[in-house]
Amino acid sequence: MFKILEKDNLAPQVFRYVVEAPEIANKAEAGQFVIIRIDETGERIPITICDANRKSGTLTFFVQAVGKTSIEMSLMQVGDSILDVVGPLGNQSEIERFGTVVLVGGGFGIAAIHPIAQALSNTGNKTISILGARTKELILLENEMKNVSSEVRIATDDGSYGSKGFVTDILKEMIQNNVVIDRVISIGPLVMMKAVADLTRQYEIPTFASLNPIMIDGTGMCGACRVTVGNEMKFACVDGPEFDAHQVDFEGLLNRLGSYLPEEKESKERYLKETPAPCQLEPVSNI
């Protein structure tokens, strides 16, 4: 059992948890994830580790309440325990002195990109962060990102904050203004990561994306998380989660991510019906 020590609601439907897991915290590195199962009838879902504090023996992660399990999670309180947390899984982000690294974080993906920005900035890279979301209140961790970036740029779809438009507009403008970029890392909705990859491919800027396919075991045993990268089959849980974004078959991944949408919907509706007034949740697509 893994006890929830802190919980905050950072944005509509976005929750931050600090969970007691000393052995995992002791090993976790930027870019890795855990798989959690909240109770005996629960499903196994992968969740990015956003911070691991070796001293306090805690992990920080973010959950966006969009499906049955994440809504259930959003109702858990400080003091409650998660049944299973397994990890750290996947490979850590490549952290080296690359020069100038642009970190593109989309919506909920900002939480996942923060530890990578931190590690890169600690290693002496110039880190430029581009954060995007639908609207102002969904821009997470702006201050935290500022602390680990030499520059933070923001784009919102509705123009309620930063510039109106997409993160790729900002990235494109930077490239056209001859900002030298040695590497791009993007984490966020698939369409965003694909758009970033399509843009940087033209300029041959090495670009990495952190993929989030459906997973079960997280140890390479089931193959549910397979993605095509450079015409080869890769298992995101053991070969990833970060891959060369120019090689990723995003369309294939998008299709596979949709494979359980009807069941997920059924499960969520049934849960919401049976659970007395959990909270006013609106549907949000995370892919």
Add this chain to the structure above:
Amino acid sequence: MTDTKNQKLGNKIPRTSALEQDPEERSKNFQEVCLGYTPAMAQLEASRCLLCKKPKCVLGCPVRVAIPDFIKLVSEGDFIGAARKVKEANSLPAVTGRVCPQEDQCEKHCVVGLKGEPVAIGKLERFVADYERVHGKEALEKVADPTGKKIAIVGAGPAGLSAAADLAKRGHEVVIFEALHKPGGVLFYGIPEFRLPKEILEAELDYLERLGIKIKVNYVIGKIKTLDELMKEDNFDAVFIGTGAGLPYFLDIPGENLNGVYSANEFLTRVNLMHAWEFPVFDTPVHAHKIVAVVGGGNTALDAARTALRLPTVEKVKLIYRRSRDELPARIEEVEHAEAEGIEFHYLVSPVAIKGENGWTTSIQCVQMELGEPDESGRRHAHAKEDSEVFIETDAVVIALGSGVNPLISKSSSELKTDSKGHIEVADPDVNLTSKKGVFAGGDIVTGAATVISAMGAGRKAAKGIHDYVMSLTK
């Protein structure tokens, strides 16, 4: 009732068939198919054994169960005594009695089988184990005095569990680290309920815990801890690796990323480990398919096919195999059960592409195969006929072509030697010692996908090696 004691009837009476759930009925439920023997049936079958002085059957058993000795006890009605006899060599008889391919092992060598049907050794083993579980008194085997040595077991499959049991009985402190949230390995996530009820596995696990073994789930060794950390920081004197062959092979043909395509591991894990058949009470679903095609012919393929058949929305299950019925590697009992349940067998066809519409599977494109003459190993090679394309309609494809080994652990320790396919090499095969000091290995991780009993045999062998090794250490 006739006296069955030591009659040595051999083929004078026919082999006793076990009770089974009706095929029509069972193809819609997940309850166990084979219901086993009653005491009278077991005694009757035991009376067929010739109680050979030099029993051939024992040579066919990878862990050398004292077969005639236990069968004699069955014929005498001492079922508990018989179970204890089996357990001297085999710590999970209720499991192996259900899943061993006896027709290739003990029963293949039984002399009664020369001129008729062999003694039903497997069914007798199962009977005594079940009888003891229900009627036996809490007779825990004697555990030796504590030795003060600590041993880590990585992987709670049959190899790890049998090594753990032997080591605990010798007085060592044993901790098992398992990656998944449930112990059992393939016995839990792979072999389905209707062939091996979870309740039986749980009773066996319970027994291990009563021997004092600690099982820690959710520990992926190589990630949360390396082998060196286990030995240096956590003070384990030795480690046994039994992590199995868990890496699924795919076909490497176009269309494998379509929705509706699964590895057998994924399909079975969804259903067995995650209870997808009880969706939405359990959160993990398996899509509501109507037709499921399974590619392969081994136990895994048959388990996947029969599991699919039991899902509420599935109307038809097709098994696609590139050779003919005679070459099917699965246990014959499973093949017969699958046939009776109405699985459609498509022989001599081999997939070349999976076709789909809107991202979902609609059919498998196959070529027809022909069998050549048997080669030296006796295996008949299959080759494709020219211009022999066929399309098999389906909305799901489960790929059951076997599996390779998971490289997680060997990647995390450079001293551990592996062969070109990633199997851990054993430097001393008598005790399953690896190239790394204090680290032993056994089961599918060493041999590649094999059998439950051979994994258990390897676990026992390593346990002996580990015992000698840790006792020679001066602390």
